[in-house]
Amino acid sequence: MQRLSNNLQTIVNELNKFKSTQEASIQNLEVSCTQKLQEMRDQRKKLNAALDAIEKTTLKELDDIRTTLTTSLKKDVDNCRRLKDDLQTLSEAVNGLCYKSTKEIEFIAIRKCKDKIHESESYLKENHVKVQSLMIFQANTDIEQYLSKQTSLGKIVMLKMNPDQTLTVKRTSEYILKIPSDTSQSYQISGICSTPSGQVIVADFHNKKVKLLDQHYNVSSHCNVSGSPRNLCNITSSEVAVIFNNDVQFISVTNGQLVNGRKLSLQHAAIGIAHHQGTLYVTSGTALYQYTLTGLHVKKLYEDAGDYFTGKCICSCFQSKIA
Structure with a gap:
């Protein structure tokens, strides 16, 4: 009977030890899940930051195009206003000289009018072919297509270890291996x-x-x-x-x-x-x-x-x- 009692006590001790081990494993699991959740959120922040940088670059391109087109259009408006004012001034001067000018003054007035008319016609001829600028946005569908094919931010890997073994990742680092001569934006x-x-x-x-x-x-x-x-x-x-x-x-x-x-x-x-x-x-x-x-x-x-x-x-x- 004593032997049987000893066997029972041994099994009870083993069960208690196993129970304590599993309870500790539950606590470690909760800590690990919390850590992995934070890593996922950090990964999401990196993706958001990358998309923000891409958006910033695209917005700068839009702003540069807007500035260039606005400058060109304002220049055309200013030139048209100047030519119109010059022609209006000449028109008024010619009307005032119709009945009291000499031949020499008429010749000078006519010459100035012809020169200004020629300048205006040349300007219109050079610029009338300008087409109203229409901007379109061609989205980079590769980004959307790539993301749509992904099913997760990463893989959750379970490592099986003996109870007496401990595997700890001390740190992880990311490094940029891109160089100017690279022809592909995809890295493997x-x-x-x-x-x-x-x-x-x-x-x-x-x-x-x-x-x-x-x-x-x-x-x-x-x-x-x-x-x-x-x-x-x-x-x-x-x-x-x-x-x-x-x-x-x-x-x-x-x-x-x-x-x-x-x-x-x-x-x-x-x-x-x-x-x-x-x-x-x-x-x-x-x-x-x-x-x-x-x-x-x-x-x-x-x-x-x-x-x-x-x-x-x-x-x-x-x-x-x-x-």
Whole structure:
């Protein structure tokens, strides 16, 4: 009976421990939800600020056009008023000279009238083709269409952890990777890796560039590639391999600048790439291939033609094992 009693007490203790853990989890959940709600509101504020900035720019364009057109129209009004007044003055003078002027005065008056009439006719001829300006607003429908396709401000991800483990995000930061030579306003960082010196190299898919970031995450150098880069990986401490289309482009960091090097052309599409101990591993979308650094095809490691493998992280290198 004592043993049974001990077992019962053990279970009661375990239940109490589990109950306390779950109650603490409820409190943590409420705190987490409050934090996420604030992050969502902060994200909304950023979107509002971005839209306000776009609206401000558009309003300035409207104001500039209005100022230009108003200045031009006022100039036309002033010129018409001046010419009309001059002609009216000449008309009155001519009427006063009809019965008492000499030939010389008549000649001068006629000459002035002809000159002023010619000036007025020339002005009207040059300006009569001016069409009444009609402004229209061509809305940037890309913004509306993009937003209409979005279903949320972001994803809520649940992280499962062991009770004794704690995962804490200390801080998050945003950095602008746009540079003047970018041709696309859409940015997709399709690959990222770091150098031993702390520099970061990223692949800009839409702008077909590879960009080098300094320790403050500012773009310090870039180089163009002949396709949209899908992924990249470290080869050495100062060289990376970038894939796009059917090619592998090697890029080195020399004196703080990115420099294009040799390029390998493959017989299949290149989706993902990794390097381990002098060997390149490249995925085509359905297969995993092994290559030497000189571009020699070693073998096909795996293929699944029935499904499309879209992952970019193609291998996990740990203790000389490929997974």
